[in-house]
Amino acid sequence: MKKPDSLSVLVFIRSWGITILLIALWALFASTSPIFGTFENASLILGAASISAIFAASIAMGVFSGALDLSVPGTAAVAGIILGKLIGGGFDPFLSIAIAVAIGALIGYANGLIVQTGLNPLAVTIGMLSVTSGLAAILSDGIPLFDKMDTLGWLGTEIYFGLPSTFYVVIVVFAIGTIFLTKTRGGIRFLAAGGNAEALRRAGVNANTYRLLGFILSGALAALGGVVTCAYTAQATPTAATGVLFDGLTAVALSGISLAGGRGSLPKVLVGALVISTIGSGLLIMNIQPYWTITITGLLLISALAGEHYLGKAVARQAVGKSKVSAHKEAK
Amino acid sequence: MSEQKSVALDLEGIELHYGYVKALDGINFKVNQGEAVALLGDNGAGKSTLLKLMSGVHKQTRGTIRVHGEEVHFHAPKDSANAGIEMVYQDLALVDALDSATNLLLGREILRKGPLGWLGFVDRKKMIAEANAETELLGVKIANLTRPVEMLSGGQRQGVALARAAVRVNGKPNGILLLDEPTAALGYEQKVMVEGLIKRLAAAGIAVVVVTHDLPLAFNATSRMVVLNRGRKVCDVQTTETTYEKIVGYITGALPAQEGI
Ligand SMILES: Nc1ncnc2c1ncn2[C@@H]1O[C@H](COP(=O)(O)OP(=O)(O)OP(=O)(O)O)[C@@H](O)[C@H]1O
Numbered sequence: 001m002k003k004p005d006s007l008s009v010l011v012f013i014r015s016w017g018i019t020i021l022l023i024a025l026w027a028l029f030a031s032t033s034p035i036f037g038t039f040e041n042a043s044l045i046l047g048a049a050s051i052s053a054i055f056a057a058s059i060a061m062g063v064f065s066g067a068l069d070l071s072v073p074g075t076a077a078v079a080g081i082i083l084g085k086l087i088g089g090g091f092d093p094f095l096s097i098a099i100a101v102a103i104g105a106l107i108g109y110a111n112g113l114i115v116q117t118g119l120n121p122l123a124v125t126i127g128m129l130s131v132t133s134g135l136a137a138i139l140s141d142g143i144p145l146f147d148k149m150d151t152l153g154w155l156g157t158e159i160y161f162g163l164p165s166t167f168y169v170v171i172v173v174f175a176i177g178t179i180f181l182t183k184t185r186g187g188i189r190f191l192a193a194g195g196n197a198e199a200l201r202r203a204g205v206n207a208n209t210y211r212l213l214g215f216i217l218s219g220a221l222a223a224l225g226g227v228v229t230c231a232y233t234a235q236a237t238p239t240a241a242t243g244v245l246f247d248g249l250t251a252v253a254l255s256g257i258s259l260a261g262g263r264g265s266l267p268k269v270l271v272g273a274l275v276i277s278t279i280g281s282g283l284l285i286m287n288i289q290p291y292w293t294i295t296i297t298g299l300l301l302i303s304a305l306a307g308e309h310y311l312g313k314a315v316a317r318q319a320v321g322k323s324k325v326s327a328h329k330e331a332k
Numbered sequence: 333m334s335e336q337k338s339v340a341l342d343l344e345g346i347e348l349h350y351g352y353v354k355a356l357d358g359i360n361f362k363v364n365q366g367e368a369v370a371l372l373g374d375n376g377a378g379k380s381t382l383l384k385l386m387s388g389v390h391k392q393t394r395g396t397i398r399v400h401g402e403e404v405h406f407h408a409p410k411d412s413a414n415a416g417i418e419m420v421y422q423d424l425a426l427v428d429a430l431d432s433a434t435n436l437l438l439g440r441e442i443l444r445k446g447p448l449g450w451l452g453f454v455d456r457k458k459m460i461a462e463a464n465a466e467t468e469l470l471g472v473k474i475a476n477l478t479r480p481v482e483m484l485s486g487g488q489r490q491g492v493a494l495a496r497a498a499v500r501v502n503g504k505p506n507g508i509l510l511l512d513e514p515t516a517a518l519g520y521e522q523k524v525m526v527e528g529l530i531k532r533l534a535a536a537g538i539a540v541v542v543v544t545h546d547l548p549l550a551f552n553a554t555s556r557m558v559v560l561n562r563g564r565k566v567c568d569v570q571t572t573e574t575t576y577e578k579i580v581g582y583i584t585g586a587l588p589a590q591e592g593i
């Protein structure tokens with residue numbers, strides 16, 4: 001590790017490790033099963049990955065802005081039930097979806113306002129998880145809603161040009177999100193609020209606005225995840241699926257993004273979500289008990305955090321050494 | 333040097349208690365536009381505390397603060413910023429993941445022209461060019477404007493923080509710049525750069541207060557020196573009218589406080 005170019009090796013692993021892992025997994029599974037490498041299976045994996053990816057984006061936006069939002073599954077459940085009620089009641093589908101997503105944003109806004117009074121975000125969002133899960137069950141009397149839900153097939157199960165409809169939702173969400181984060185003033189301040197809110201404040205910017213925005217986006221995306229789940233399964237379930245929380249968190253951690261906030265790349269989160277779905281699908285095809293997927297996801301989460309911890313430290317150490325050298329050269 | 337000097341900051345009869353601890357006791361302190369003042373003293377003498385009063389981080393227990401002749405009551409750093417006061421804190425306040433150029437321009441990012449600009453798209457090229465121009469104008473050298481500041485050395489980070497405050501205060505007709513140990517992590521070359529920067533800003537009409545333990549810096553860059561000892565002002569002299577030995581004497585307490593201070 002102490003070779004002269006070890007910094008570039010470390011930086012390379014840090015930026016491409018997750019993509020390499022994905023390719024390695026594909027190669028591994030494709031070599032053990034002829035079905036795995038087919039276009040149909042790839043499309044299936046994409047379909048499964050898409051829903052996780054939307055939830056991952058929801059969690060990622062929170063993390064980037066400096067807050068881990070644990071209420072995501074509850075928000076998704078409430079949004080789903082409200083969608084189910086509206087669709088069942090014969091409402092226009094687009095309007096219903098818009099209302100469901102807006103309610104998600106509102107729940108996020110409430111989270112943000114409560115956290116800004118100085119309470120711990122983890123505790124607040126866990127509380128909100130209970131509140132929203134309970135609400136979803138109350139609204140639906142605890143039973144799933146099926147009425148007219150199959151009319152959402154265009155959003156959930158249709159295949160366009162060989163790719164599942166849900167994947168198009170992902171493309172739109174991730175493209176807009178990435179442009180926002182990397183190209184706009186709002187994105188810069190959004191990330192700065194997660195990295196060092198005090199610095200943003202001293203620069204004369206209202207940092208609280210951007211932290212609030214993190215919760216709002218997280219809530220809206222969680223609701224969108226709930227909507228797409230309903231469309232995919234053709235039903236609205238009142239139970240909060242906490243699994244999406246762990247998958248989403250693992251996708252974020254796999255992408256090498258510090259959970260401390262202030263930095264982030266949505267494309268990497270997408271690759272992280274693909275890794276998780278690939279493992280799920282690969283194990284299924286290899287006839288391995290599905291419970292292993294859960295265990296492996298947990299192991300992935302831990303090793304991703306450990307890897308990022310080690311790599312981050314190593315890069316920082318090496319980079320400071322290098323920067324001194326280059327500054328000296330420039331001064332001459 | 334501007335001849336007609338207006339008072340930028342005027343502190344009178346300042347007292348500050350941290351609980352039972354009296355950190356500042358009866359301090360009178362003035363700085364004019366176009367003047368660089370060194371604030372000296374041993375560890376714990378009260379220098380940072382006094383500076384934090386001027387920047388709105390703390391509030392005095394007794395006494396008045398006037399900015400440009402008007403009494404002010406700062407409740408937060410942004411109040412002092414609104415009054416034209418910029419401070420470089422010992423803890424720097426940079427956003428690690430952002431590069432130097434963006435850190436410099438945080439809060440006043442440059443947007444693209446046309447519809448993309450209305451949507452809030454930033455113009456990266458222009459931002460880097462602007463950061464380059466501003467730092468050049470100040471004679472501040474920043475290692476690499478496009479590298480995240482977390483990958484800079486301590487001294488380079490300090491350079492960025494200093495440049496940011498200097499850029500913000502530069503060009504304001506009544507700007508006030510407060511520096512808390514700006515050269516603590518700097519090497520020789522960068523220290524010379526900071527000296528030059530302080531002198532140039534003062535010559536441009538900015539009022540500068542520098543807290544420092546670096547006496548050569550104080551002698552080279554400032555025109556007046558104020559020494560604190562255990563929360564009291566013990567010396568207030570023109571730099572040209574004192575010596576290194578005397579200043580050390582006031583700092584350590586070997587010399588008694590000046591008469592009538
Ligand atoms: N937040 C605080 N709470 C209580 N006491 C404090 C606090 N900050 C400073 N003090 C005390 O006030 C006195 C002055 O501290 P100050 O930080 O102003 O010193 P300084 O002159 O800046 O020292 P240094 O050169 O070490 O930075 C010290 O006795 C210190 O212990």
Ligand SMILES: [Mg+2]
Nearest residue numbers: 379380381512
């Ligand atoms: Mg101090």
